[in-house]
Amino acid sequence: MPSFLKEFFKRNGVGMGSVMLGLVLFWTIGLIILPQLSMLDFSFRPNLPPPEIGGPKDVYTLENYKYLIYGPEGGSQDYNAVDLRVFFRTLVAAVCVTVFNLILCYPIAYYLAQTKGNHIRIFALMLIIPYWINEILRAFALRIIFGETGVLNNLLVGMGLFDTPFDFIRNDIALYAGLGYAYILLMIFPIYNVIESLDRNQIEAARDMGASWPMIHRRVVIPYAKPGISSGCTMVFMLSAGALAAPQILGGPSSLWFTQLIYQQFNDNSDWPQGAAYAVVLLVTCILLVLAIMRLFKVNMGDIGK
């Protein structure tokens, strides 16, 4: 037995130690690492009926990845334009949602963190309550509002801004509003946590030196809040790129989200390897994108999740 294991058991007792080790190993290896590797492995295999799995036809292939780029073999187009367009649209839209959320939430987080008083607790309660309510129901609420005879259209037509109801769902406005709505809390809390620990004297000092409000934010608050901002942005980006409920309920009939393609591969086409390949592409691209942006803004990985 290696010495650190012996040490570990001596510290925790054999019984407790093995229960603890067992749970941790089950979680990290059995639930996190192996399933991901298994999905990766699966994505390189052809789609076979169950009896043929493990048979001679079960060899590694790049077919599933080629399909995403080039489309079906012998297809009329050079590239799989439909799926690729959905993929890039998803990424761009997720970035837009993240930026929108950041702009919306930064002032709120700053205000909540730097103001003292009883009403702050009421605000915090009002922030949290929507997040105890089901994701589907939140999307449903927005669908009621943005629908063709919904409240917003009635209001806009009633005020005379539009003569005909505006189709928010077909124009994806409902989708973006829904995605932004879904992840507000995940943006506010990390930023709030960081700004709360910012010494108010620093802001006072900057003000005494004659800095204007935009200047104070740019030179004092934002550099200090960078870890919070980056972890909020990372979470919102990853979750909105991987969202499924909001696009299914609020998305227009003609526009798809990349996760919906994955869902279709699994449930409608029963092509699991293809779906797994798409999922791998989504995961890897999102991680690379996040890492690249973090490098760009000089944030460390360790700051995330603090």
Added chain:
Amino acid sequence: MKSFSFLRLSVWFYLAIFFAYLLGPLVIMSVTAFNSPEFPRASPWECLTFEWFSALFQDERILNGIWNSILVGAGTVVLSVAMGLAGALMLTQIWPKLRATYYTIIIAPILIPGVVLGISTLVFWDRINRMLGLGADSFLSNGLFLTIIGQSTFIASYCMLVLVARLQRYDIALTEAALDLGATHAQAFRKVLLPFMKPAIASAAVLAFLASFENYNTTTFTFGEYPTLTIELAQKVRYGITPAISALAFIIVVLTVFVALANEANIRRKELVAAARKDATVEELESGRLRLPNFFSSNWAAVALVVVACLTIATVGTATVYSPQQCIADIREQKRLETEARIQELRQRRAEEAARRAAEEAEKGDDATGGTSTAPATGGNNSGFGNVFDPNALGGGSSDAEETDDQSSAPSSGGGSSAFGGAFDPNALSGGGSDGN
């Protein structure tokens, strides 16, 4: 100071917009649960009704979904709190060189999209199942097991974060003292560490249950024969929405507000009691005559809690005695009258137009095709079809026919030729149809 008050004003304005965005949808959704139209809408208000609540409680699939959600939630809470606690304890003990890697691994499930987690769980356990040579109906490919496993993967990370925060304040010397005094490791864990961790474990369990209850992305790949409430809701919402879903949402909103206020009131009371104890003199404490603050004194949350409770009781009370039949009948009658009036108006207008057209035609002679795009004789038919394709006509239904009619009559006065179109307006037809009912 003028600029200062301007700043303050704009801050409040911003806050108002922000919270309207945050809470507005929930309020409007709740309102639709009490409105009578088949399609959930807040305006126009028709009748106060409670029928959507009874429709909800008669829906077998929803009730079954709630039961499945509770089963899955219970399993997930047990598994993920246990794994989260073990993971958190391990984090404090692990070899320092491994710590960063280990932390990355256990925090990663929070960032991995739920869809990916669902797929990887499904694929992996399917393979294990095949390797063990079990059939398609073994417990490993059972929806309940897969869903609990899939959800616990990332919910355990949330629990771990909550537990680590508390564990950091734990003094390891306490455990060592217990061991020195002859406790076994299990005893030291159960009697020293666990009581200390209890509040954090409770909040981790609540968090885990809520996260499990509302999870959709992972569950949608793993649920098998155990569709949870979220899955049932998603299917309902995707294939047609009814106010019964609003009713369910309303119940959840009220429960949430209730629990949140109760929690807040409790915290506030503890604070007040602690403050009163601190201010009390020794004499007061010893004689036991210390007056602890009343439950309601300067505790807004408690007051709000009681108000919400009273409102709920009042609503339920109203629901048992109230019948919307009269109102619904009135609305129907009113609609019928409106439709009739509209038909009359249309007939009259058509007659007037026809008369005017006849007069114009008599003047112009054979110049009819010049000014307008189509000849009046065929114009009636054409525009009749034209209105069929009018998007308002499809979505509008008969209840907001007034609005739709205004719009369809707007082009008719401009185009001239579609004056006859009113006769073929689908709204007029459907309005006429409802007369018979």
